[in-house]
Amino acid sequence: MADNRYTFKGGVHPREGKELSSHKAIQVLPAPAEIVIPVRQHAGAPCKPLVKRGDEVLLGQKIAEADAFVSAPIHASVSGTVKRIESYPHPVGGTVECIVIVNDGEDRVYPDLPQAADIAQLSGKEIIQRIRDAGIVGLGGAAFPTHVKLSPPADKPIDALILNGSECEPYLTCDHRQMLEQPEAVVYGARALAKALDVSKVFVGVELNKPDAIAALQKAASGTNVQIIGLTVKYPQGAEKQLIQAILKREVPAGGLPMDVGAVVSNVGTAIAVANTIQTGLPLYQRVVTVSGEGIAEPSNFLVRLGTPFSELIAAAGGPKGTPRKIIMGGPMTGFAQHTTNIPVIKGTSGLLVFTEGQVTATEPGPCIRCGRCVEACPAFLLPVTLANLASANMLEDAASYGLLNCMECGSCSFVCPANRYLVQNIKVGKQQLIAKRRQRAS
């Protein structure tokens, strides 16, 4: 299917590796005996625990929240007793306060949840409120609170909703399986989000390497205003701005947000979570995670409770095949290397990949031969080599004039670099330093 109508400029073609798990139906993983829920799950303000040691909690009960608008509450994913609240390693680095709950195995549901409802019964505002109360965040990986996206300022009119089903990260198949197995939920969630935004243009973008998912969605969407768009297979097609460019042919301004061009982008998994919370009243307490990589015996897609430790997922997928050398949360292009498997699944955990020696040999960077591949690959049309050099020389304001802050950290530059140079890695550090410096100066 060589359809090049829906694509973007730049990007790379990593080996997909999706064949390992794309044919594996989603299995429900039984809740573990003990779950660990970090109070920081997403971008925005961390939450404060609402429970204390010894408290009894029920499935779906709110156990942590924050006052800030850009935040989402966190709920118990099992019923049981709070064993302790203490610091644990967090999948994106460092340690974070976690609520440890001993599962009583009964899944007693919190009684004071919203009634099961239907889109027709709810106003747009009520839908947004439910999404906020349910703690729903972007499930593609970045975990940005969904209700914030649905509440743009009045001067930013929104006319289009795009659901992101491109799943351009190699190895990940959780979105693919969900679209295939629950296309009605995707369409239902899309309609709910469209009502919340009051838009009539609704698209679901899916890369053409998932024809079965496209067919399933098309069937489920017939008779609705939800349009299914087949996208050219290229990384990072799922990046917000590239997705908007591909489908709407609109270019989000540098430094701007999708709402600046009247668009809101949400992940297909998020749409399913929205559908679930409206139809059942239950908050977000589980998600689908792909457990894969050449270092996994039986690559699988699991529906798991939030707070399940990675070690349980790996064991459920038949354990490691060979000696694990690198374990990644997320996809191989943007995911986070883990130093232990004693780390829980959070809302943004789309995948858990295990690689053995040979697949992840550490390579020393060589000299830049100025081949320009990074420039060609950069979907933000930046000069990665120049940015990386300026950033590592600490010339941050110069780097800023070359668009340092426009980098979305997709990693395409480092992927193509024949000298294995630390391009996106240096750029990332430079960005953080520049932002910190500017903040310091402002205060």
Add this chain to the structure above:
Amino acid sequence: MENTEPKLLMSPAPHVSSGESISRIMYAVLLALVPAALASIYYFRFRAVLLIVTCSVAALATEYVFQKLRNKPISLWDGSALITGVLVAFNVPASLPLWMAFVGTVVAISIGKQVFGGLGHNPFNPALVGRAFLLAAFPVAMTTWTAPFDGTTTATPLALMKMEGTTTSLWQLFIGQTGGSLGETSALAILIGGLYLLYKGYIDWRVPVGYLGTVFVLSVVFGQDPLFHLLAGGLMLGAFFMATDMVTSPITAKGRLIFGICAGVILMIIRLWGGYPEGVSYSILLMNGFTPLIDRYVRPRMFGEVRANA
């Protein structure tokens, strides 16, 4: 799981790579040089073999000595020094004494490359630095050309035209049966290698197309035979193997086009009005000097840049 944990690799994303490497690129370029090498051996016989071997050995030896002196890891076999060696050989007449070729290659690698910090840091194409040095140091030996096959002294087609107004047949130029530097005479052999590199994506079409296109257009404008200018001298070799040198040409697509076009303009100025019959080396060397400037001012439009200012 617990027992394996201390050995887990912690490095930032991306965790996968394209598998492309510097040496793969360099060896592809060397492979692309093989047709021209075979043509040179066909036309200039054993002299060609001797020169190519001498320059390659000189290049590797100089690279090794410098890396040793600078206490750097020895990257002799990344292919880059070999390319310079072969290209120096391609840029000298078949009759050049071997010791001169050796000295020229030592200059190419040492002053052209290693003094700047080695691969990736040199502003000028090392092989052309070597050729420029040889031309200045041994002007007679560097302009004494031998005819193919028999080794008798002859002049290059460009010199013949410039000095005597006689032209060489295009077919002879195309297959390379003319006087000239070792590897530059056969346009056919160079094209085979050049097209291979284009196909593999190891060179950007904008450089040769900008370069050759400009020469073609300017030849027509000034009433010269455009095909003669394309095929004569070292233009084909320069356009596909030296102007395209990644290290010394711009990193952006637009910059490369500008680089090619400007090199073409300089070449035609030298050929039409200059003292030298040939201008490929200097046109490329001059543009090498402009590369940092081009890279500074020619930047791609950033994604979302136009509307941000609107």
